[in-house]
Amino acid sequence: MSDTIVPAEHEIDEATGFERRGPLGRLYHGETSIDFYGKRWIGLGISALLLLVSIGAIVGRGLNLSLDFKGGVVWEVPSPTLTEDQARQVLDDSGLKGADAKVQIRTSSRGGRVVQVQVTAQPDAIRVKVQDAFAKKAGITSEDVATTSVSSTWGRSITQKAIRALIVFLVLVAMFIAWRLEWRMALAAILAMLHDVLLSVGVYAVFGFEVTPATVVAFLTILGFSLYDTIVVFDKVQENQKRYAAHRMPYADILNVSMNQVLMRSLNTSLAAVLPVLSLLIIGSGIMGAVTLREFALALLVGLLTGSYSSIFVASPLVAMAKEREPKYKPLVGRHATGVELERLVLGGAPAGRRDAGRTRVADDSIEPLAPSGPVSPSDVLTHEPRPRKKKRRA
Amino acid sequence: MRQRLLLSLIGIMLLAYGGLIATLVTNTKPSLGLDLQGGISVVQQPKPGTNYSSSSLDLAVEKIRERVDSLGVAEPEILRQGDTIVVNLPGVKNQQQAVELVQVTGQVYLRPVVSGCQVLNTTPTTSTIAGATTTTIAGATTTTAAAVTTTSQGASVGSPSTTVKPGPSRRPSPSNGTTTTTAAPTTTTPGATTTSTGAGATTTTVSGAATSSTAPPLDANGVPIQQSDPKTSQILPVHGSNPPQYCPVGPAQGTGEVFSDNATATIIPGKGWGVVVDLRSGAKGEDVWNTLATQCFNAETTCPTKQIAIELDGSLQSVATVETPTFNGSVQISGSFSQSDAKNLARVINSGSLPVQLELQSVSNVSPSLGKDSLRAAWISGLIGVGLVLLFMILYYRILGFIVVVGITVSGALLWSIICWLSRTSGLALSLAGIAGIIVSVGVTVDSYVVFFERLKDEVRSGKTMRNSAQRGFTAAWRTIVIADLVSLIGALVLWYLTVGAVRGFAFFLGLSTACDLVVAYFFTRPAVLLLARTQWMERQKVMGIEAVPHGGAA
Numbered sequence: 001m002s003d004t005i006v007p008a009e010h011e012i013d014e015a016t017g018f019e020r021r022g023p024l025g026r027l028y029h030g031e032t033s034i035d036f037y038g039k040r041w042i043g044l045g046i047s048a049l050l051l052l053v054s055i056g057a058i059v060g061r062g063l064n065l066s067l068d069f070k071g072g073v074v075w076e077v078p079s080p081t082l083t084e085d086q087a088r089q090v091l092d093d094s095g096l097k098g099a100d101a102k103v104q105i106r107t108s109s110r111g112g113r114v115v116q117v118q119v120t121a122q123p124d125a126i127r128v129k130v131q132d133a134f135a136k137k138a139g140i141t142s143e144d145v146a147t148t149s150v151s152s153t154w155g156r157s158i159t160q161k162a163i164r165a166l167i168v169f170l171v172l173v174a175m176f177i178a179w180r181l182e183w184r185m186a187l188a189a190i191l192a193m194l195h196d197v198l199l200s201v202g203v204y205a206v207f208g209f210e211v212t213p214a215t216v217v218a219f220l221t222i223l224g225f226s227l228y229d230t231i232v233v234f235d236k237v238q239e240n241q242k243r244y245a246a247h248r249m250p251y252a253d254i255l256n257v258s259m260n261q262v263l264m265r266s267l268n269t270s271l272a273a274v275l276p277v278l279s280l281l282i283i284g285s286g287i288m289g290a291v292t293l294r295e296f297a298l299a300l301l302v303g304l305l306t307g308s309y310s311s312i313f314v315a316s317p318l319v320a321m322a323k324e325r326e327p328k329y330k331p332l333v334g335r336h337a338t339g340v341e342l343e344r345l346v347l348g349g350a351p352a353g354r355r356d357a358g359r360t361r362v363a364d365d366s367i368e369p370l371a372p373s374g375p376v377s378p379s380d381v382l383t384h385e386p387r388p389r390k391k392k393r394r395a
Numbered sequence: 396m397r398q399r400l401l402l403s404l405i406g407i408m409l410l411a412y413g414g415l416i417a418t419l420v421t422n423t424k425p426s427l428g429l430d431l432q433g434g435i436s437v438v439q440q441p442k443p444g445t446n447y448s449s450s451s452l453d454l455a456v457e458k459i460r461e462r463v464d465s466l467g468v469a470e471p472e473i474l475r476q477g478d479t480i481v482v483n484l485p486g487v488k489n490q491q492q493a494v495e496l497v498q499v500t501g502q503v504y505l506r507p508v509v510s511g512c513q514v515l516n517t518t519p520t521t522s523t524i525a526g527a528t529t530t531t532i533a534g535a536t537t538t539t540a541a542a543v544t545t546t547s548q549g550a551s552v553g554s555p556s557t558t559v560k561p562g563p564s565r566r567p568s569p570s571n572g573t574t575t576t577t578a579a580p581t582t583t584t585p586g587a588t589t590t591s592t593g594a595g596a597t598t599t600t601v602s603g604a605a606t607s608s609t610a611p612p613l614d615a616n617g618v619p620i621q622q623s624d625p626k627t628s629q630i631l632p633v634h635g636s637n638p639p640q641y642c643p644v645g646p647a648q649g650t651g652e653v654f655s656d657n658a659t660a661t662i663i664p665g666k667g668w669g670v671v672v673d674l675r676s677g678a679k680g681e682d683v684w685n686t687l688a689t690q691c692f693n694a695e696t697t698c699p700t701k702q703i704a705i706e707l708d709g710s711l712q713s714v715a716t717v718e719t720p721t722f723n724g725s726v727q728i729s730g731s732f733s734q735s736d737a738k739n740l741a742r743v744i745n746s747g748s749l750p751v752q753l754e755l756q757s758v759s760n761v762s763p764s765l766g767k768d769s770l771r772a773a774w775i776s777g778l779i780g781v782g783l784v785l786l787f788m789i790l791y792y793r794i795l796g797f798i799v800v801v802g803i804t805v806s807g808a809l810l811w812s813i814i815c816w817l818s819r820t821s822g823l824a825l826s827l828a829g830i831a832g833i834i835v836s837v838g839v840t841v842d843s844y845v846v847f848f849e850r851l852k853d854e855v856r857s858g859k860t861m862r863n864s865a866q867r868g869f870t871a872a873w874r875t876i877v878i879a880d881l882v883s884l885i886g887a888l889v890l891w892y893l894t895v896g897a898v899r900g901f902a903f904f905l906g907l908s909t910a911c912d913l914v915v916a917y918f919f920t921r922p923a924v925l926l927l928a929r930t931q932w933m934e935r936q937k938v939m940g941i942e943a944v945p946h947g948g949a950a
Binding site for chain 2: 067128143147150161165169172180217228236239265272273279282
């Protein structure tokens with residue numbers, strides 16, 4: 001993080017009148033002045049690249065869906081000796097095509113060797129018959145052969161239900177954000193959320209993890225967190241939007257100011273959300289050896305990180321780009337404050353200090369009728385004056 | 396103002412810690428969901444394209460619950476979500492048994508009662524029963540298990556011509572067990588009784604080895620629960636009878652579909668509560684009913700007792716004596732019904748007139764996705780993670796960090812008490828998904844503090860007093876917290892209503908922890924910070940990790 005903060009550093013301290021701090025100190029004290037808007041293409045570019053990789057993996061490799069989504073029957077035969085060929089033979093003898101079955105030999109969580117045989121959906125009678133046949137072959141009781149059977153319609157119906165729920169959820173949330181904030185923000189928030197979910201699903205496709213109902217839960221968690229985080233950021237943006245409504249301020253400035261003001265909160269929150277998951281991954285799964293936690297924690301970790309990342313580097317630029325199309329902000333596109341100017345905005349809040357610095361830039365621009373004309377507009381006085389007066393009295 | 400703040404602060408802390416202490420004292424722990432404990436999950440749905448009444452589906456769910464309860468499974472979960480019935484049986488290992496248990500048909504059968512009903516647990520003195528018993532024991536000691544079935548059936552039915560298939564192929568014929576139990580109290584010879592019990596046991600193993608080694612689940616009286624097998628003679632329990640009564644019934648001669656679905660419970664003049672229902676006209680309704688009724692009225696060999704039993708899924712809902720040979724359009728059933736008995740019977744008849752046919756959608760043997768050790772590892776590492784978060788908060792926000800520490804314990808205590816309480820009262824089970832929800836909620840909860848404190852710092856930095864900053868900071872932060880939390884709540888509600896299984900569990904915990912977050916932010920964090928901000932001590936702003944505005948003096 002620290003190298004992004006460096007650029008503004010060498011500029012005049014006297015201009016702001018603030019005591020200079022190191023990059024971390026400024027971060028800590030909320031005095032950063034990073035030009036998020038100017039660097040938006042970096043973030044969007046990285047996201048686009050990652051999205052391409054994810055989509056490529058999802059389309060190319062596909063997702064490793066568990067039985068719950070596809071339908072089918074699985075037998076798990078705990079046996080130290082049963083071979084793959086024998087397992088297929090058992091299926092052939094029971095009237096199923098052994099060659100089509102998916103046979104895996106793996107170690108169970110309790111340490112024994114387990115032969116796992118999976119075929120497409122079968123009626124219950126056949127499931128029982130094959131279960132008995134496996135038990136006989138392996139020399140164990142039928143009860144020891146665990147079977148799972150899911151009809152293909154069931155798998156389809158839960159997938160459909162989940163998708164329907166997701167759509168309803170998206171529509172409601174979009175309406176809610178549009179009502180409380182703005183529809184452009186709703187759009188950006190949902191795009192950012194889709195970005196996060198797609199990246200997380202991409203991780204599953206790239207590494208070939210099995211997607212189970214528990215994974216779907218992890219994805220939903222990500223989705224919820226992503227939205228939550230984005231909304232907190234947007235709330236700040238909207239607040240600044242209102243605050244600067246009277247000033248002819250480019251939207252990029254509003255965005256940059258908001259981002260810098262909310263940066264510390266975003267970092268803190270991300271850290272607070274990631275720490276437990278990281279602990280689960282490193283201590284729980286790594287040191288204490290609970291391997292089953294790993295995939296779950298990994299999906300959550302990726303989701304939380306992308307969630308925090310996207311609210312700053314994806315959702316916010318998207319909002320800025322959408323807002324800049326509005327008539328109010330359109331003429332102002334192309335000149336936003338950076339460096340010290342931005343820092344003053346972040347700290348002082350009021351754009352008044354910016355007036356002098358802005359004049360030189362504005363001078364050669366003919367579309368700008370208001371700003372240079374009057375000496376000081378009343379609105380500037382109102383927003384700027386009260387604070388210094390108070391301070392002086394105190395000192 | 397100050398008093399109200401104190402009141403809310405003390406109130407919420409009392410509530411949270413009181414709840415926690417109560418759960419600890421009563422040693423209440425949340426029950427673990429299927430995915431944490433392992434067990435069997437069976438999902439059923441009505442056959443697509445078939446017609447069924449919705450009351451029939453209700454009845455099926457009730458029936459499943461009744462059976463599962465009688466089995467004594469700890470913490471079973473029977474959920475009806477739309478048309479889907481999900482039965483989760485944690486800790487159950489025997490899959491076949493579970494499947495048989497939950498497979499109810501909703502089909503109502505009309506079966507003739509072939510001999511007198513017997514009451515269990517009272518010493519039977521009548522000669523007929525004694526006779527039956529003797530035969531059974533004699534048969535058991537000398538012949539094979541399969542033969543026992545025939546002999547005992549033959550004896551109790553009293554007509555050797557009844558077609559009982561020796562050893563019904565799939566399941567051990569439970570009628571053996573019944574006969575054995577009734578036989579026990581007679582004690583003709585102690586040795587013989589032992590043998591007969593032994594014979595019963597042998598039967599189970601013999602037939603079990605032939606198919607799968609499953610003993611049928613027993614009901615509350617230690618009698619095997621039977622799958623309804625309408626093609627053979629069976630001895631079935633009478634629903635709700637006390638003391639428990641069992642009646643031998645012959646093969647079904649009709650289904651509940653002879654009735655139309657207008658059965659109503661009314662007071663029949665002179666006879667008390669009863670049920671009146673119309674018959675469907677034609678070959679499938681009236682004719683079927685009348686054939687059976689005539690047989691029974693004339694006490695023919697197929698129906699010597701003159702009684703017709705109405706059976707639903709292996710239990711007899713009503714055993715009624717036929718009083719006329721033919722019925723014309725409607726049937727009236729009366730007897731010693733109470734109002735609720737009559738209503739229940741009417742409901743059964745109605746649902747049986749258009750029965751639901753459930754189709755097995757999925758049977759899964761859920762192995763615990765987190766074993767006991769893993770679960771412990773999850774808790775420990777999760778707590779360490781939360782500890783790190785709190786440490787960070789203290790380092791970053793100094794004195795305010797301690798408010799986060801206390802606040803997290805308040806949220807934690809509140810959440811844990813609610814989970815335990817719900818687990819106890821409404822069978823909520825903690826699942827892996829739930830744990831995920833809780834872990835993520837840590838982030839969201841801490842965020843509420845971060846949003847608030849960052850606001851507070853902004854306000855202080857712009858030169859306001861601590862006291863003012865706290866008030867203004869909270870107003871601004873509260874808005875943000877509410878918007879963000881409402882989105883989470885919307886998500887939780889939608890997911891809860893529209894999905895099934897694990898996702899639903901997750902949605903519940905997400906909603907719960909979000910609601911807790913709102914409550915704690917308003918009733919704990921707000922008063923705590925506002926009160927703290929009033930103290931003289933807090934005016935030295937270093938204590939919360941903010942310096943006074945640096946250029947204040949210089950300018």
